[in-house]
Amino acid sequence: KAGVTQTPRYLIKTRGQQVTLSCSPISGHRSVSWYQQTPGQGLQFLFEYFSETQRNKGNFPGRFSGRQFSNSRSEMNVSTLELGDSALYLCASSKIRASYNEQFFGPGTRLTVL
Amino acid sequence: ELKVEQNPLFLSMQEGKNYTIYCNYSTTSDRLYWYRQDPGKSLESLFVLLSNGAVKQEGRLMASLDTKARLSTLHITAAVHDLSATYFCAVEQYSGGSNYKLTFGKGTLLTVNP
Numbered sequence: 227k228a229g230v231t232q233t234p235r236y237l238i239k240t241r242g243q244q245v246t247l248s249c250s251p252i253s254g255h256r257s258v259s260w261y262q263q264t265p266g267q268g269l270q271f272l273f274e275y276f277s278e279t280q281r282n283k284g285n286f287p288g289r290f291s292g293r294q295f296s297n298s299r300s301e302m303n304v305s306t307l308e309l310g311d312s313a314l315y316l317c318a319s320s321k322i323r324a325s326y327n328e329q330f331f332g333p334g335t336r337l338t339v340l
Numbered sequence: 341e342l343k344v345e346q347n348p349l350f351l352s353m354q355e356g357k358n359y360t361i362y363c364n365y366s367t368t369s370d371r372l373y374w375y376r377q378d379p380g381k382s383l384e385s386l387f388v389l390l391s392n393g394a395v396k397q398e399g400r401l402m403a404s405l406d407t408k409a410r411l412s413t414l415h416i417t418a419a420v421h422d423l424s425a426t427y428f429c430a431v432e433q434y435s436g437g438s439n440y441k442l443t444f445g446k447g448t449l450l451t452v453n454p
Contacts, residue, residue, distance in 0.1 A: 259442070268446050269428065282441055316382060322438040326371050326390055329430070329442055331383040 228253065230319050230332035238338045244305040247335045251298050251319030258300040259329060260292060261316040269316075275300055276322065304337075312339045342367045344431050346445035353419050354453055361448045363412040363429035370407045371432035374414055376425045377447070383428065387414075419452045426450070 231250045239245050251258050259282075260272040271284040275294035292302040298319075304311055314336050318329035343366040353359050363372070370391055375383040387396040389405035389412060396403050400423065402415045412429055426447045434440045 257438070257440075269444050271444070274441070276438055281439070318383075320440075320442075322440065324434075324436075326388060327432055327434065327440040327442070328373055328385060328388055330385065331375075334382050 230317060230330055232315075232317050232332040232335050234335060235333060236336050236338075238340065239307050240340050241307055241309060243307050244303065245307060245337060246301055246303045247315055247317075247337075249300045249302075249317030249319075249332060251300070251317075252321070252330055255319035255321045255330070256298050257320040257322050257327070258294055258298065259318045259320070260300070260302050261318065262286070263314040263316060263334075264312070272302065272315075307339045309339050311337065313337060342369075342431060342433055342441075342443045344429060344443050344445040346427075346429055346448050348448060349446060350449050350451075352451045352453060353416075355420055356418050358418065359416050361414040361416075361427055361450070363414070363431075363445055365410050365412075365431045365443075367433070368407070368410070369431050369433060370405070371434060372405050372412045373430045373432070373442070374403050374412070375428045375430065377428065378425050386427075416450070419450075421452050421454060424450055424452045 257276045259274040274282040278294045294300045314334045316334045317332045320327045345364045372389045374387040387403040392407040394405045428447045430444045
């Protein structure tokens with residue numbers, strides 16, 4: 227069974243540009259969550275999508291947005307990039323069930339903003 | 341709002357020694373997960389704990405859950421260098437249907453020295 231995939235794996239952008247990251251969840255998983263990880267702030271929750279709806283959102287500015295498609299694939303977009311957006315962006319998927327909802331993580335996209 | 345606190349945040353230990361990482365959380369939950377992250381890599385699921393008194397073991401790692409104390413422990417026995425990584429606990433809040441939220445601790449950076 228294929229795991230969570232994220233593309234691209236590495237990205238270099240300059241300040242002011244925008245970027246789109248993609249995440250394909252494990253087959254059958256309908257919940258997709260995004261996290262930002264930096265050495266200073268650690269692992270921070272961005273948002274969670276289920277059935278194309280954003281259900282939970284972390285404390286990030288509106289420059290960070292996302293969406294989910296009908297096949298559960300998800301994208302996140304960061305506009306007007308700042309140096310501080312340099313981070314590892316992780317996507318995690320979960321198969322929603324009443325018993326438990328373990329998240330499985332993709333390899334991440336490492337974004338560098340110059 | 342659920343708060344998840346791990347301690348210690350940094351742990352340097354010698355090979356062959358035992359130690360415990362603690363994960364405290366602020367509201368009722370009987371669903372807790374432990375993850376491992378190697379430097380530059382993504383998070384890998386280690387343990388799923390789903391009831392009071394649950395204990396899981398894998399090699400030199402053993403995790404337990406006390407829902408009444410709102411506490412989980414990750415015990416390391418006879419540490420070896422390969423266990424050097426960052427360990428995260430995550431607590432799930434499930435409110436029925438498809439509604440769940442996972443809150444992560446800040447992580448414990450474990451370094452095992454020869």
